[in-house]
Amino acid sequence: MATKFEYPEWLTIGLVHGYKAGVTVKEMAELLLYPEASIRWKLTREGVYESKTTKRKQLQEIKAEQHGF
Numbered sequence: 001m002a003t004k005f006e007y008p009e010w011l012t013i014g015l016v017h018g019y020k021a022g023v024t025v026k027e028m029a030e031l032l033l034y035p036e037a038s039i040r041w042k043l044t045r046e047g048v049y050e051s052k053t054t055k056r057k058q059l060q061e062i063k064a065e066q067h068g069f
Contacts, residue, residue: 005038015039016046025049 007015011032018028025043029036043049 005034007042012042012046015043016048019043019048 015028019025025036025039028034029039032039040049044051
């Protein structure tokens with residue numbers, strides 16, 4: 001069973017603000033000694049992190065709309 005990492009409210013707020021300010025998931029993980037996957041999961045749950053796949057898919061949809069597809 002995987003270790004569960006606790007995210008108190010103050011830490012969650014700090015992660016969200018840091019991510020919005022440009023701090024990478026890797027940097028936060030190294031600082032907090034948390035796995036990157038755990039931090040990505042938390043930021044996703046908070047509605048601020050989007051995977052590269054999601055961003056790519058959105059870009060493709062925008063380009064298709066611009067070309068009338």
